[in-house]
Amino acid sequence: MTQALNASVDLAVCKGHGRCYMTAPEIFDCDDAGFPLVIGTATTEQQISDLQRAVNNCPEQAVSVSPAG
Numbered sequence: 001m002t003q004a005l006n007a008s009v010d011l012a013v014c015k016g017h018g019r020c021y022m023t024a025p026e027i028f029d030c031d032d033a034g035f036p037l038v039i040g041t042a043t044t045e046q047q048i049s050d051l052q053r054a055v056n057n058c059p060e061q062a063v064s065v066s067p068a069g
């Protein structure tokens with residue numbers, strides 16, 4: 001059983017590139033200005049994989065995760 005993960009974004013360093021919500025669309029949406037909104041917890045293997053890729057692909061290292069529950 002893989003550990004479910006919560007995502008968070010440090011909006012103080014986020015530049016709104018959008019890679020996170022394109023990479024993990026079930027975890028992130030974007031606001032009208034193009035900045036990410038966390039909309040879900042990663043619970044499935046696919047969501048967890050997508051979220052880990054979003055962490056790795058954020059140019060500003062603004063995405064972090066923590067164990068859910």
Ligand code: SF4
Binds near residue numbers: 013021060061062
């Ligand atoms: S990829 Fe990183 S910098 Fe770009 S919108 Fe997402 S959190 Fe912000």
